Amino acid sequence: MPLRSLRQKVLPGFGLSLGCALVYLSLLILLPLSGLAFKASQLSLSEFWAIASGERALASYRVTFGASLLAALINAFFGLIVAWILVRYSFPGKRLIDSLVDLPFALPTAVAGITLATLYAGNGWIGRHLEPLGVKVAFSPLGIVVALTFIGLPFVVRTLQPVIEDIEPEIEEAAASLGASRLQTFLRVLLPALLPALLTGFTLAFSRSIGEYGSVIFIAGNMPLISEITPLLIISKLEQYDVVGATALAMVMLIISFVMLLAVNALQWWAANRHQAHAASAGERR
Amino acid sequence: MTKPTMGRANAEPRWVRMLLLSLGLGFLFLFLALPLLAVFVEALAAGWAAYADALNDPEARSAIGLTLCIALFVLPGNLLFGIASAWAIAKFDFRGKSLLITLIDLPFAVSPVVVGLVFLLIFGAQGLFGPWLAAHDIKVVFALPGMIVVTMFITCPFVARELIPLMQAQGKEEEEAALSLGSTAWQMFFRVTVPNIKWGLLYGVILANARAMGEFGAVSVVSGHIRGETNTLPLHVEILYNEYNAVGAFAAASVLALLALLTLLAKAIVEWRMRRETRMLAVALPPERQR
Amino acid sequence: MSIEIRSIGKRFGSFVALENVNLHVPTGELVALLGPSGCGKTTLLRIIAGMESADCGQVLFAGEEATHLHARDRKVGFVFQHYALFRHMSVFENVAFGLRVKPRKLRPGEPEIRRRVAELLQLVQLDWLADRYPSQLSGGQRQRIALARALAVEPRVLLLDEPFGALDTKVRKELRRWLRRLHDELHISSVFVTHDQEEALEVADRVVVMNRGRIEQIGTPDEVYSSPASPFVYQFLGNVNVFHSRVHGAWAEVGRVHTGAAADAEAMAFVRPHDIEIERHPVAGSLQADVQEVHAIGPRVRVELAHASELIEVELTRERAAALALVRGQQVWLKPRQVRVFATPTTTLEEGGSGI
Numbered sequence: 018m019p020l021r022s023l024r025q026k027v028l029p030g031f032g033l034s035l036g037c038a039l040v041y042l043s044l045l046i047l048l049p050l051s052g053l054a055f056k057a058s059q060l061s062l063s064e065f066w067a068i069a070s071g072e073r074a075l076a077s078y079r080v081t082f083g084a085s086l087l088a089a090l091i092n093a094f095f096g097l098i099v100a101w102i103l104v105r106y107s108f109p110g111k112r113l114i115d116s117l118v119d120l121p122f123a124l125p126t127a128v129a130g131i132t133l134a135t136l137y138a139g140n141g142w143i144g145r146h147l148e149p150l151g152v153k154v155a156f157s158p159l160g161i162v163v164a165l166t167f168i169g170l171p172f173v174v175r176t177l178q179p180v181i182e183d184i185e186p187e188i189e190e191a192a193a194s195l196g197a198s199r200l201q202t203f204l205r206v207l208l209p210a211l212l213p214a215l216l217t218g219f220t221l222a223f224s225r226s227i228g229e230y231g232s233v234i235f236i237a238g239n240m241p242l243i244s245e246i247t248p249l250l251i252i253s254k255l256e257q258y259d260v261v262g263a264t265a266l267a268m269v270m271l272i273i274s275f276v277m278l279l280a281v282n283a284l285q286w287w288a289a290n291r292h293q294a295h296a297a298s299a300g301e302r303r
Numbered sequence: 304m305t306k307p308t309m310g311r312a313n314a315e316p317r318w319v320r321m322l323l324l325s326l327g328l329g330f331l332f333l334f335l336a337l338p339l340l341a342v343f344v345e346a347l348a349a350g351w352a353a354y355a356d357a358l359n360d361p362e363a364r365s366a367i368g369l370t371l372c373i374a375l376f377v378l379p380g381n382l383l384f385g386i387a388s389a390w391a392i393a394k395f396d397f398r399g400k401s402l403l404i405t406l407i408d409l410p411f412a413v414s415p416v417v418v419g420l421v422f423l424l425i426f427g428a429q430g431l432f433g434p435w436l437a438a439h440d441i442k443v444v445f446a447l448p449g450m451i452v453v454t455m456f457i458t459c460p461f462v463a464r465e466l467i468p469l470m471q472a473q474g475k476e477e478e479e480a481a482l483s484l485g486s487t488a489w490q491m492f493f494r495v496t497v498p499n500i501k502w503g504l505l506y507g508v509i510l511a512n513a514r515a516m517g518e519f520g521a522v523s524v525v526s527g528h529i530r531g532e533t534n535t536l537p538l539h540v541e542i543l544y545n546e547y548n549a550v551g552a553f554a555a556a557s558v559l560a561l562l563a564l565l566t567l568l569a570k571a572i573v574e575w576r577m578r579r580e581t582r583m584l585a586v587a588l589p590p591e592r593q594r
Numbered sequence: 595m596s597i598e599i600r601s602i603g604k605r606f607g608s609f610v611a612l613e614n615v616n617l618h619v620p621t622g623e624l625v626a627l628l629g630p631s632g633c634g635k636t637t638l639l640r641i642i643a644g645m646e647s648a649d650c651g652q653v654l655f656a657g658e659e660a661t662h663l664h665a666r667d668r669k670v671g672f673v674f675q676h677y678a679l680f681r682h683m684s685v686f687e688n689v690a691f692g693l694r695v696k697p698r699k700l701r702p703g704e705p706e707i708r709r710r711v712a713e714l715l716q717l718v719q720l721d722w723l724a725d726r727y728p729s730q731l732s733g734g735q736r737q738r739i740a741l742a743r744a745l746a747v748e749p750r751v752l753l754l755d756e757p758f759g760a761l762d763t764k765v766r767k768e769l770r771r772w773l774r775r776l777h778d779e780l781h782i783s784s785v786f787v788t789h790d791q792e793e794a795l796e797v798a799d800r801v802v803v804m805n806r807g808r809i810e811q812i813g814t815p816d817e818v819y820s821s822p823a824s825p826f827v828y829q830f831l832g833n834v835n836v837f838h839s840r841v842h843g844a845w846a847e848v849g850r851v852h853t854g855a856a857a858d859a860e861a862m863a864f865v866r867p868h869d870i871e872i873e874r875h876p877v878a879g880s881l882q883a884d885v886q887e888v889h890a891i892g893p894r895v896r897v898e899l900a901h902a903s904e905l906i907e908v909e910l911t912r913e914r915a916a917a918l919a920l921v922r923g924q925q926v927w928l929k930p931r932q933v934r935v936f937a938t939p940t941t942t943l944e945e946g947g948s949g950i
Contacts, residue, residue, distance in 0.1 A: 028478050029488035031395050038388035041380070042406055045456055049421045050413075052431055056424050098327040106324060114328070116571040120335050122510070123563035123570075125517025127537040128556040131544045132338045135345060135553075142341065143333075167334050187678035189313045190645045191740075193665040194672040195692035195747055199315055205695065209682040228414025231519035231537070235544065248416035248520065255420065255524065260429060267417045274412040282405055291682070 050271065057268040060261065068265040076242040077250045080158060084246070085226035088165035093219045096173025097211070103174070104181040121170050126231025133164050134236040156238030161246065164232040169222030176218035180211055213288030220284060224277035228270065342560045346553035357554035365531050366539035367558065369447070373522075373535065374515045376451045377458055381511050382504070385462025390496075392463075393470030394478070404467070407460050418456050419524025422449055445527030450535070453521040458511040465507035466500055473499055502580070506573045513566040517559060595656040595750040595783055596621045597642060602651035604637055604807075611637045613807045615651070622781040624774070626788055626798035630830065634807040635787045636755055642785065643672045643753050655750065671749030671782075675756040677740040679728040685739050686724040689714055692747035714742040717776070734765040741773075745780075754786035758793065770797050791831050795819060803827050825936050828864045835870070835906050837863040861935045867909040869932040872897065872918055880927035881906075885920050899928065 057065065068074065102108070103115050121129065137144045137154040144155055154160050184207065192202040230248040237244045245253075247270060254263040315323070347354055357363060388407060392400060410418070424430050426443035436443060443449045477499065481491040497504075519537040526533040534542065536555055543552035597619040604612040612634045619625050627635040640646040642653060644665035653661045660668060679688050689711045693702055702710065715721040718738040728736055737757060744752060757773065758766040774797050777784055788794050794801045795815040803810045803818055803826075811823040822828040829836075838861075873880060883899035883906055890896075895915035897908045906928065910918070920926070 027482065028394050028475055029482075030390060030492075031397075034387040035391035035395075035397070038384060038391055038403070041384045041387070041459075042403075045452070045459060046406065046409060049425055049456070050409075052425045053417070053421045055431075095327065095330040098323050099331060102324055102327045106320060108324060108328075112571075114331060116567050117331070117335050117339075119567055119570065120339065120563060123513045123517075123566040124339075125519060125537045125540075125556075125559045125563070127519040127540045128342060128517070128559045128563075129338065131540060131552055131556060132341050132345070135549070136338060136341050142337065167338070170334055185676070185678060186313055187674045187676065188680065190643075190665065191672065191674060191678040191680075191743075192691070192695075193313070194643055194645070194668075194670055195695065195743065196666045196669075197691070197695040198666065199319070201695045205691070206680055209680075224412055228412070228417070229520075230414065230416045231523075235541075248414050251416050251420060252524065255423070260424070260427075263420055264424065267414075267420045270414050270417050274409075274414065274417075278405060278408060278412045281408075282401075 053264065053267060053271060056264050060265060064261075065265050065268075068262050069269050073241055073245070073250060074247070074266060074269075077245050077247040080161065080244060081227055081246045081248075084158060084161040084165055085223050087162050088169055088226050089219050089223040091162070091166050092169045092173045092222045093215060096170065096218060096222075097177060097215060100174045100177035100181055104178055118171050118174050121168050126168070126229065127235070129167055130164060130232040130235035133167060133232065134160070137163060137236065155236050156244070158237075158244045160236035160238065161233050161244060164236050165226040165229060168229050168232055169226050172222040172225065173215065173218035176214045176221065177211060180214040184210060213284060213291075217281060217284045217288065220277065220281050224274065224281070227273060227277070339560065339564075342553060342556050345549060346557040348553070349550045353550050354554050354557075357551040358558065360551070362531050362534065363536075363539060363551075363555055366534045366536045366555070369450075369534065370516050370536040372447070373451055373454050374512055377454045377515045378508060378512060380455055381458055381462050382508060384459060385466055385507055386504070388463045389466035389470050389500075392467050393473075394475045407463050410456055410459050415457060415518065415520030416524060418453055419521040422453050422456075422525055444525050445529065445533060447533070449525040450522050450533065453525050454515050454518055457518050457521055458514045461511035461514065462504065462507035465503045465510070469500055469503040470496075502573050502577045506570060506577075509566055509569045509573070513563060516562060597751060597783060597785070598652075598654035598657070599638070599642070600652040600654070602638065602641060602648045602653070604634070604641065604646070604648050610807050612641075612648070615807075615809055617802060617809065617812070619783055619785060621656075621783055623799045624777045624784045624786070624797065626786055626794035626801045627804060628788055628791060628794040628801050628830075629804035629810075631789055632806075633804040635789075635804050638804070639753050639755055639785060639787050642751070643670050644668045645672070669747065669750045671744030671747065671752045673737070673740050673744050673752070673754040673757055675759050677728070677736045677760075679736055679740060679743070681728050683727075684724065685715070685720070685726050685728070685731070686711055688728070688739060689743045689746050691743065696747075710746065714746055717745070718742045732765075733761045734769055737761065737769060738772075741776075745782075749782065752782045752784040754784065756787050756789070758790075759788070766793075773797060795831070803830060805830070822864075822934070825862065825864065828934065833867050833907060833909075835865045835867065837865065861937055863930075864934045864936070865930045865932070867896070867907045868894075869930055870906070870908045871929045871931060872908055872910065872914075872920070873927045873929060874918065876927045877929055880929045883926060883928055885922055885924045885926060887922070888915070888920050890915075899926070901928075 060068075099118070103111065103118075134155050135141050137147070137160060139145070139148045139153075139155070141155070147154055152159070154163055188206060188210075189202055192206045193199075197205065228248060230246070230252075233246055234249055237246065237249070239245055239249055247266060251263045251266045251270070254260075254266065314320075346357075388403070391397075392404060423444055425432055426436060426449060427433050428437065428444075430444075432443075441448075443452070477495050478491055481495045482488075486494065516535075517537055518535075519541070522535055523538060523541070526535070526538060528534065528538065528542070530542070536559055540552050540555045540559070543555065597617075599615055599617040602612055602615045603610075615634075615638060617638075627638060629635045637646060641648045644660075644663055644667075648661070651661075652659065655668070680691065683691065690707050693707045693710060696702075711724070712721060715724055718741060720735060720738055720742070723731065723735065723739070728739070731739065737760075741754075741757075754773075758769055761769065770793055773786075786797070795818075798815060800812060801815055801818045802812050805826050811818050811827045813821075813823075818827060819831050822831060825836075828834050876882070881901055883901040885897060886900050886905070887898040888895065889898075890912070893912060895910045895912055897910060897915070897920060899906045899908060908928065918926075
């Protein structure tokens, strides 16, 4: 990596700090990940493809992506509402509820998993009321959605909150003084302003959900082809000493992670730079 | 001078407000409050005595000890990496900076299971260094070192992610002033930089700690599930749950849930302190405009 | 359309923003609300626009009760200090916004919208910027787009909050002349808020001077400048020398006759720097002073003089200054041409004077 400093350095420690950071990152992250890529590259392309597109693998992608997408959509919808009421409305216990939003970040996934499984099981607090209606949540794909909704909950809320706080009240007043109804103001003025953050939060929740393991396995039932997520498939391949199969699937997951990371970066870049093009050329001409 | 109030032109109709409040709070109740409550109710389902017994179990005690031990090893490395990378990124311009920031985010994006597998492939019996490690009788995988390394991987971004925006916002004028007043590099660092970032630093460490103690997927892959030896608290929860020992599982889970609540509390306090300090700064500046 | 404000009061907690404010803006007039920051002028403007509700009192548009009308139903054009343009919309879409959100029955067709927006952009002389986004415009351009956007809905009243406050001096001067011309073309009743007295005096038909939530004086720019109704107005509009009757007995007497203030009451005399004549020799009723500083500022010469421990400021033409040939330390005599005397208020005066 070219590391020439572009400016004259006044502050000390550039070499030391950057050196430390790079060594740490390389040893801990880059080398191990390239180890995975190296191991996967020992497979021929057709072998790789055969494993990555096996019936069980394909089904696990469907389950993982379907549930993640659904959970991220639920989070986008409710996250917007939660972020809105936390910023704009006042109600008793708001501070407490605001800090509680981070619970899925702080609560170990295994704890979330067993708790949600217990809540939504046929005799659980919630499952008890859903079972008679014919809705089976625990030990079904729906349970995966529930677990992933829990895991992804903070992402949308936390990316939206600062953006809603930053909306100047004048913007909405301007819309009102121009005759817009509250709904028109929301749809035409506020939503477009919130869209990049909403998409970023959605993508973050989605990408976290794809890799999630701990909270899902307890509630999913883990039936191959029906409610088996890809990370679990990797584990079961490992347990059958099928290291090659696990490696191939892990490589698929890793590539998807990279794509999601790029997507988040691209979204943030877009949010920061849209409508900025040619800004330099627009002087005070008349 | 009064605070800007939300004018009446910006208020939703009352029924909309009520609807949004009940939807949002209902959602949070269903997905946050209820599970949290359930952990403790289930843990105490068989009474306090059974709860105490479950936690006093030697395996539970060893799991707690191992979990603390891992956090103790992981956090210092995290702290140093966080400060070093944030210093380089926030105070200097260099090519490849945004690539570096993206790399720091990478552990957030990779599935924990994949992380565990990666280290298995490197240090495992059939792994790249497997034969060499076996020849020298060093156990990494299915032992403490492997669990520490995967946890370091998983928690690596936390401190850096907190510090980078904070230090970028603070700029480098104060450090430059300290240097121009004749302080050495380390004096500048400990007397100017550290006091400025202490809350962000603490915040990052708290988050990293919560994740380090709670990590499940990655640790599960490299632990080998040796009871009483490589069982962390989250793994202990899994084993008990799969043995249909609900009270035991939830008792262990309640310890982790308490840890999560403490994390949230600490985070709230740190955020409150940070806000107070920025507000004190804001008061010193003249109000931009009257309202 | 005329605007009528009746006994409006507004508090924010314990802070009294407005107290018993009465104001009439006749149709087609351009009125300035002038005052120091925190005097309540913006609050009053926001109450007129319906963005803030008053605690008591009434707002009437064209004689009709409008106090409880929602902002969107008032047909008021509001221009914000920081423009409040919709940053994700192009200039064209910003201006078209008010037309697009009209109820379906009243909404003009797309060709009509295009025509109207083009017309407005021509009016603000920025038709070539239609496809740009707000972030690509300069401050002055943004302000004119904000004005075009407000005018698009054909408001009955135009309200502007510190319209030039965020601009640099040169652009500000150009824009306020332009606003004056635009108002002369459109003749919409307009109210604008400013803390800049020069701006108020230059642009407005009438100036409303406000202080601490109250109206101090309403009058034409000439009236408020040359016959201020209160010490506050005197000090806020332009530089002024203040003399206390106790200290400067002779001078205070000059004006006492005019105001008819009680002979024994303590009084303050206000004299503008350009209303003082400097003489090289004593004259009847003159005050002796020493020259401290002489600054030539553009076409004027400002002289600072000391009388006992007090500083007096005098402004002369260049010619007069040349004729006097003043030097530092020189002893001269001052004679006022116009003095205004007020009884000394029991409370101390707010600092209000800002330099011209």
